[in-house]
Amino acid sequence: xxxxxxxxxxxxxxxxxxxxxxxxxxxxxxxxxxxxxxxxxxxxxxxxxxxxxxxxxxxxxxxxxxxxxxxxxxxxxxxxxxxxxxxxxxxxxxxxxxxxxxxxxxxxxxxxxxxxxxxxxxxxxxxxxxxxxxxxxxxxxxxxxxxxxxxxxxxxxxxxxxxxxxxxxxxxxxxxxxxxxxxxxxxxxxxxxx
Amino acid sequence: xxxxxxxxxxxxxxxxxxxxxxxxxxxxxxxxxxxxxxxxxxxxxxxxxxxxxxxxxxxxxxxxxxxxxxxxxxxxxxxxxxxxxxxxxxxxxxxxxxxxxxxxxxxxxxxxxxxxxxxxxxxxxxxxxxxxxxxxxxxxxxxxxxxxxxxxxxxxxxxxxxxxxxxxxxxxxxxxxxxxxxxxxxxxxxxxxx
Numbered sequence: 001x002x003x004x005x006x007x008x009x010x011x012x013x014x015x016x017x018x019x020x021x022x023x024x025x026x027x028x029x030x031x032x033x034x035x036x037x038x039x040x041x042x043x044x045x046x047x048x049x050x051x052x053x054x055x056x057x058x059x060x061x062x063x064x065x066x067x068x069x070x071x072x073x074x075x076x077x078x079x080x081x082x083x084x085x086x087x088x089x090x091x092x093x094x095x096x097x098x099x100x101x102x103x104x105x106x107x108x109x110x111x112x113x114x115x116x117x118x119x120x121x122x123x124x125x126x127x128x129x130x131x132x133x134x135x136x137x138x139x140x141x142x143x144x145x146x147x148x149x150x151x152x153x154x155x156x157x158x159x160x161x162x163x164x165x166x167x168x169x170x171x172x173x174x175x176x177x178x179x180x181x182x183x184x185x186x187x188x189x190x191x192x193x194x
Numbered sequence: 195x196x197x198x199x200x201x202x203x204x205x206x207x208x209x210x211x212x213x214x215x216x217x218x219x220x221x222x223x224x225x226x227x228x229x230x231x232x233x234x235x236x237x238x239x240x241x242x243x244x245x246x247x248x249x250x251x252x253x254x255x256x257x258x259x260x261x262x263x264x265x266x267x268x269x270x271x272x273x274x275x276x277x278x279x280x281x282x283x284x285x286x287x288x289x290x291x292x293x294x295x296x297x298x299x300x301x302x303x304x305x306x307x308x309x310x311x312x313x314x315x316x317x318x319x320x321x322x323x324x325x326x327x328x329x330x331x332x333x334x335x336x337x338x339x340x341x342x343x344x345x346x347x348x349x350x351x352x353x354x355x356x357x358x359x360x361x362x363x364x365x366x367x368x369x370x371x372x373x374x375x376x377x378x379x380x381x382x383x384x385x386x387x388x
Binding site: 009027034041045049068069139 | 206211223229231243259263333369373
């Protein structure tokens with residue numbers, strides 16, 4: 001087999017491990033914890049369906065790719081819960097090392113492209129990254145909302161912590177932030193958020 | 195909330211159930227059974243990475259969407275194992291009913307678009323569908339290969355059954371079919387396929 005194709009297939013097999021990285025979010029119907037691959041799949045479809053609400057015109061293929069690959073680094077780095085301030089201190093370092101190892105399995109041009117997309121997503125400075133990051137917020141929010149905010153209750157999360165993260169959705173979509181804000185307010189009034 | 199956005203979010207929540215539809219394929223490292231959402235995520239990334247091997251030029255956004263949504267009908271219809279001839283007799287009818295119910299949660303234009311993409315994938319008569327279907331074969335093949343063919347051994351699958359399904363990969367990618375054929379031959383010689 002040609003070296004290029006072998007590398008592409010090796011990478012394809014390696015990312016299978018993302019299905020074993022579990023998040024704090026639970027599936028709807030008070031189900032089990034969700035894993036990163038499921039989260040990414042869900043985000044990519046939502047990004048496509050909701051693209052009319054992006055603040056700026058976006059290259060939707062690029063957005064979907066960002067959604068699909070943004071958590072591959074967690075194969076090595078593990079999931080970092082968004083409200084775990086201690087673990088977040090080492091997150092960037094862990095994810096950088098993971099990025100180097102995992103994307104280096106690919107041929108050079110694809111390593112550069114995909115690692116570049118990951119960096120762009122993390123930086124959040126392009127229209128595509130801002131909108132993809134809005135999906136990274138909205139997808140777990142609708143699951144948690146369907147479960148009566150149980151993910152927040154389990155961790156004793158406070159409203160200002162949720163606003164700290166979810167307010168970034170505004171940068172990608174004012175419209176979807178309106179929905180986000182309404183959901184958060186509902187859970188504050190129900191006592192699901194401190 | 196506007197009716198249109200409400201429908202889009204209702205659909206987004208509904209498809210969460212795809213994460214609970216399990217397949218016969220096992221994750222690499224002799225892991226648990228894979229679910230449909232994970233399979234779709236994996237296929238979409240592979241489709242992008244391997245697009246240079248498609249027989250014909252493809253609209254890769256359309257291919258990725260097909261990969262992401264092709265198993266949504268299984269939320270109602272369940273997974274049909276590719277070598278279960280009895281269950282395959284009712285597959286089309288079960289999936290048609292599921293398509294009607296689930297995609298009808300969307301606004302009309304998006305219902306038509308996504309149900310249309312599903313139909314196109316199933317028919318396999320466009321360049322995008324042929325290539326997406328090649329991914330639907332190749333993705334479980336590389337997992338099963340990594341597990342020494344244990345999915346085939348568990349079900350006592352015969353080589354001609356595997357060729358019956360996997361030979362369609364050729365329609366989407368001659369190059370990826372060469373790899374497929376080499377993998378199948380290896381497992382025949384190892385006695386993993388009858």
